[in-house]
Amino acid sequence: MKTYKLPKDKFPNFINFLSNKGNLYGPVKQKDQHSFEQVNEYSEMDFNYQRTILGIKKFLTPPRYITQKFDSESVEDIFPQSETNIVLGIHPCDIHAVKILDKLFLDNIKDPYYESRRNNLILVGHSCLPDKNCICQSTGTDIVEDGFDLFLTELENHYLVWVGSSKGLYLIASAENLFSEDITKEDIAEYIRWQKSRSEMFETSIPFKYMPDIIHLNYDSDVWDEFGDKCLSCGVCSLVCPTCNCFNVEDKIVMSADKGVRERMLDSCTLPGYSLVAGGHDFRPNRTQRIKLYYTHKLKEYIGKWGQPACVGCGRCVSYCPVDINVVTISQALFSDVYEEMVCDNNE
Amino acid sequence: MNNKERKNHQYKAHSAEILDLKDLSYDTRYFKVKFVDPNIQEKLGEYKPGQFAIFSIPGVGEAPFSISSTPTRQSFLEFGIRKVGSITEALYKLKIGDKFDIRGPYGNGFEMDKMKDHDLIIVSGGLGAVPLRSLLLYACDKREDFKNVYFLNGARTPEDMLFREDFMAMHQREMLETHLTVDEDPKGDWPYHIGVVTKLFEKIADRVNNKNTYAIMCGPPIMYKFVIKELLKLKIPKEKIFMTLERRMKCGQGHCGHCAIGGVYTCLDGPVFTYWDIERLKELI
Numbered sequence: 001m002k003t004y005k006l007p008k009d010k011f012p013n014f015i016n017f018l019s020n021k022g023n024l025y026g027p028v029k030q031k032d033q034h035s036f037e038q039v040n041e042y043s044e045m046d047f048n049y050q051r052t053i054l055g056i057k058k059f060l061t062p063p064r065y066i067t068q069k070f071d072s073e074s075v076e077d078i079f080p081q082s083e084t085n086i087v088l089g090i091h092p093c094d095i096h097a098v099k100i101l102d103k104l105f106l107d108n109i110k111d112p113y114y115e116s117r118r119n120n121l122i123l124v125g126h127s128c129l130p131d132k133n134c135i136c137q138s139t140g141t142d143i144v145e146d147g148f149d150l151f152l153t154e155l156e157n158h159y160l161v162w163v164g165s166s167k168g169l170y171l172i173a174s175a176e177n178l179f180s181e182d183i184t185k186e187d188i189a190e191y192i193r194w195q196k197s198r199s200e201m202f203e204t205s206i207p208f209k210y211m212p213d214i215i216h217l218n219y220d221s222d223v224w225d226e227f228g229d230k231c232l233s234c235g236v237c238s239l240v241c242p243t244c245n246c247f248n249v250e251d252k253i254v255m256s257a258d259k260g261v262r263e264r265m266l267d268s269c270t271l272p273g274y275s276l277v278a279g280g281h282d283f284r285p286n287r288t289q290r291i292k293l294y295y296t297h298k299l300k301e302y303i304g305k306w307g308q309p310a311c312v313g314c315g316r317c318v319s320y321c322p323v324d325i326n327v328v329t330i331s332q333a334l335f336s337d338v339y340e341e342m343v344c345d346n347n348e
Numbered sequence: 349m350n351n352k353e354r355k356n357h358q359y360k361a362h363s364a365e366i367l368d369l370k371d372l373s374y375d376t377r378y379f380k381v382k383f384v385d386p387n388i389q390e391k392l393g394e395y396k397p398g399q400f401a402i403f404s405i406p407g408v409g410e411a412p413f414s415i416s417s418t419p420t421r422q423s424f425l426e427f428g429i430r431k432v433g434s435i436t437e438a439l440y441k442l443k444i445g446d447k448f449d450i451r452g453p454y455g456n457g458f459e460m461d462k463m464k465d466h467d468l469i470i471v472s473g474g475l476g477a478v479p480l481r482s483l484l485l486y487a488c489d490k491r492e493d494f495k496n497v498y499f500l501n502g503a504r505t506p507e508d509m510l511f512r513e514d515f516m517a518m519h520q521r522e523m524l525e526t527h528l529t530v531d532e533d534p535k536g537d538w539p540y541h542i543g544v545v546t547k548l549f550e551k552i553a554d555r556v557n558n559k560n561t562y563a564i565m566c567g568p569p570i571m572y573k574f575v576i577k578e579l580l581k582l583k584i585p586k587e588k589i590f591m592t593l594e595r596r597m598k599c600g601q602g603h604c605g606h607c608a609i610g611g612v613y614t615c616l617d618g619p620v621f622t623y624w625d626i627e628r629l630k631e632l633i
C-alpha cells in the first residue's frame with residue numbers, strides 16, 4: 001500500500017480540491033449528535049467525533065428509495081444519478097461495515113441498485129479514538145487495511161495517508177503538491193506510539209470467538225426471555241446498525257391508478273410481522289424469538305460462515321437502544337449465565 | 349455497471365402471457381404461462397423441480413410462487429395459486445391472453461440426479477401438491493430413472509384436493525402409486541381414504557426399502573413433524589429426507605434478509621432442505 005504524508009495545515013486545501021471532484025459529505029455536528037452531511041469546506045466538519053447516528057449505509061442502502069416506476073404501458077428501473085459522492089471522516093468500523101455490505105450485495109448475486117451507488121462512492125477514512133461504548137477491538141475491526149480509497153491517520157503535525165485504491169491514488173496524484181512521500185523513522189515511531197496508546201484506551205472487551213458456541217449451547221436459556229420481555233420492538237437497533245441491511249418492498253400508486261412506484265425501505269427483524277407469511281402464519285410471533293434472530297445472525301451464524309461477526313463494534317446499539325439491549329449486554333448475559341467468573345472487562 | 353448490464357440485471361422481470369387458466373378448487377387457480385420472448389422461455393425453461401419464480405404486479409407488489417410444471421416440458425410454465433391477499437387477488441383478475449411479469453427461477457430445487465435409481469416417497473399436504481407436482485411430472489417423464497414412486501397426498505376436504513384427476517391419471521397409467529386422503533368428507537362421496545396424511549404410510553410401509561429410498565415432503569408447517577416421525581420409523585436416513593419450506597420473501601436472491609433461518613437464506617440455500625439441515629438449524633421447522 002502506498003503511504004503519503006499530509007501536513008495538517010494543508011488538509012483544508014485538500015478538501016477544497018476534493019470538492020471539485022464530486023459531492024462532498026463529512027461528519028457535521030448537529031446539537032449533540034454527529035451525522036454525515038453534505039459540505040463544501042473544512043470548517044463545516046468536526047472530525048473529532050465518536051459515532052454518527054447512521055453509518056455509510058445511508059449512502060448505499062438509503063432508508064427509503066424508489067427502484068422502479070411504472071404506468072399502464074411499461075416498467076422502468078430507477079437508478080441513482082451517476083454523480084460521484086465523496087465521504088470524508090469515516091472510522092475503521094464503518095469501513096468494515098461497508099466491506100460486509102459489499103459481500104452481501106455484490107459477492108454472490110449482484111444487486112444493481114447497491115452496485116450503482118457503491119461504484120459512485122469514494123470513501124476517505126479518518127482515524128479515531130474510542131469511547132466506552134466502542135467494542136471494535138473485540139470484533140477485530142479497530143484497524144482497517146482495505147475497503148477504503150484513502151485513509152488518514154491524524155498524528156501531531158501531519159496525517160499519514162494510506163492509499164487503498166486506484167481512485168484514491170488518482171486523487172493524490174492530482175493534488176501532488178500537498179503531499180510528500182518523505183516518511184521518516186520518527187514518523188513511523190510516532191505512528192506506532194499512537195496506535196499503542198489508542199489500543200490501550202478500550203474499556204470493554206468481549207471474547208467474540210466463543211460466541212457461536214455460547215449461543216448454540218445457550219439457545220434455550222432464560223436470558224433471551226429477559227431481553228425479549230424488555231424489548232420495545234422499535235427497530236432502532238437495526239436502523240442504526242451499519243451492517244443491518246434487511247429491506248421491505250412496497251408498491252405505491254401515485255396520482256392516477258395506472259401510475260406508480262416500487263420502493264425499498266429499511267426493515268428490521270425486531271419488528272412484528274417480519275416473518276409473517278400469507279395465511280397469517282408468523283414464524284417469529286414474539287419478541288424473544290426476534291431478538292434471538294438478530295443476535296444469532298450477527299454473533300453466531302455470520303462467524304460460522306465468514307469467520308468474523310457481522311458486528312463491527314461501532315457501539316451504536318449500545319448508545320441508542322432505549323432499554324439497553326445491545327451486543328455488550330447480550331454477550332455478557334449469555335456468558336455470565338453459565339460462567340460466573342466471565343467478566344467482560346478489559347485488561348484480563 | 350454498463351448499460352447492457354443495467355438492462356439485464358438480476359431483478360429484471362420478463363413479460364409472460366397466460367395460455368390457460370383453470371380453477372383447481374374454490375380458492376386455488378391453475379396458471380399456464382409462457383414468456384413472450386422465446387429466448388427467455390428457453391433460458392428460464394431450464395429450472396429444477398422445487399424452484400420458484402417471483403410474480404410482479406406493478407402497483408400491488410411481488411410474491412413468490414412454486415413452479416408446478418416440469419423442465420422436461422419446456423415450452424410453458426405452470427403454477428397453482430391460492431387466493432389469500434392483494435397480489436393473488438390481482439392475479440385472479442387476469443384472463444387468458446393477459447400478460448404479467450415474472451422473474452426467476454430461484455432457489456436450490458431438488459437434486460434430481462442424486463435421486464436416480466431410487467424409490468421415491470412423496471408426501472404432500474394441501475398446497476404442497478403444487479411444487480411437488482413438478483417433481484412427480486419429472487419422475488413420470490423420466491420414468492426409467494426411478495424405481496417405485498409412492499405419492500401420499502392429503503387435503504382438508506375433497507374440495508381442497510388439487511390436481512386430483514392428474515394424479516389419478518398417472519396412477520392409472522402405473523406411473524406412480526398414488527394414495528389420497530382427506531381430513532373430513534362433509535358430503536360423504538369421497539371414494540378414497542379419510543384421515544390425516546400420515547395414516548397413508550400403512551399402505552406402503554411393508555414395501556419400503558430404506559436402503560434405497562428418498563423421501564420428499566411439502567405441506568403446512570404442522571405436517572412436517574408427524575411425517576418425519578413416520579419416515580424415521582421406516583429408517584429412512586436423515587440426509588435422504590427432503591422438504592421444501594415457505595418463508596416470507598421480499599427479494600428471492602439473498603438480499604432482503606426476510607427468509608433467513610440461522611445462517612441460511614431460504615431463497616438461496618433452500619427452499620429445499622434435508623432433515624439433517626433441520627436438526628442443525630434450530631428454527632427451521
Ligand SMILES: Cc1cc2nc3c(=O)[nH]c(=O)nc-3n(C[C@H](O)[C@H](O)[C@H](O)COP(=O)(O)OP(=O)(O)OC[C@H]3O[C@@H](n4cnc5c(N)ncnc54)[C@H](O)[C@@H]3O)c2cc1C
Pocket residue numbers: 273276277278279280400409410411412413414415428429430431432433434435436437475478479593594595596597619
Ligand atoms: C418459496 C415459496 C413458494 C410459494 N409457492 C406458492 C404456490 O405455489 N402457490 C401459492 O398459492 N402460494 C405460494 N406461496 C405463498 C405466496 O407467496 C403467498 O400466498 C403470497 O405472497 C400472498 O401474497 P398476497 O399479496 O396475495 O397476500 P398478502 O396481501 O401479502 O397477504 C395475505 C395474507 O397474509 C397475511 N399477511 C401477509 N403480510 C402481512 C403483513 N405485512 N401484515 C399483516 N398480515 C399480513 C394476512 O393474513 C393476509 O390476509 C409460496 C411462498 C414461498 C415463499
Ligand code: SF4
Pocket residue numbers: 237240241242243298310311312313314315316317318326327
Ligand atoms: S451490533 Fe451494535 S456495535 Fe455491532 S455493528 Fe451493529 S450497531 Fe454497531
Ligand code: SF4
Pocket residue numbers: 230231232233234235236237238270320321322323324325326
Ligand atoms: S433491542 Fe432495543 S433498539 Fe432494538 S428493537 Fe428492541 S428496544 Fe428497540
Ligand code: FES
Pocket residue numbers: 596597598599600601602603604605606607608613614615616
Ligand atoms: S427473500 Fe430476500 S433474502 Fe431471501
